[in-house]
Amino acid sequence: MSSMVLAPALVIRRSCSGDVEQMLPLMRQLKYPTTPSVLYERLCILEKHAYLCSLVAELDGKLVGTTFLKQHQTHDMIRPVTQITAMVVDEKHRGTGVGRELVEAAEAWAREQGSNQLVLSAGGERNMLAKSFYEHMGFICQGYRLSKLINS
Template sequence: MGELGYPTTKEEMEQRFSKIHLNPLYNTQVAENDGVIVGMIGMTLGFHYEKNGNYVRIVALVVGSEYRRQGIGAALILAAEEWAKERGANRLVLNSGNRNERNEAHNFYTNRGFEGKATGFYKQLS
């Protein structure tokens, strides 16, 4: 998560993943190189209110900086597409921050057929 700009301790990630792992609507795939995790994609199955069909939302996608541009991210996207199709989903969706450091990621997504179509709004709850 640190590579995505979200500093996280090992303990925090273990706590988060213990909840995610138990939920059958979530799926996590990892990419390994010589037994070392070099990338991951986390996704969840969602259901539309406004139309028929399901979708899969990619909620995390990261490849270690020293392993980028080797096809790992593309392979993880393909794994997400396969998992989505197996669940009857007809769309992949994701959010990516509107920060300059995300420009490469945005190019990566558009080169794989994603379209930038929405504006996100967030409200912190106390």
């Protein structure tokens, strides 16, 4: 009798407020400063919001990646656009297809919401690996992103 070895099962699902403890190390790899209580509050908001979504990649019960999505539409858009506002795959799992699965799940969510375009900002020159990954996934680099802090 031969023994069968099962490959780990990767599941992509919406995040929930119970994901805080496993999501914190991912946020730190992304260099995103947050605390458990702040992340908990944000995940609770995402659970109820129609135009915001957070997806997680879970490998045998352990979170190994996440992406945050935001959908918006302006007066001059025929269809809404979905923005990937953040995405990270645990450094031990990069290059294994987790990022591809997260992007494909983001595309599916965007389509369900009526969007036909994903946009993102890849973090400038310091993150050329991320830019290369997104280009490999079919993203096209166009233009420049400008921002301005507004004093209160």
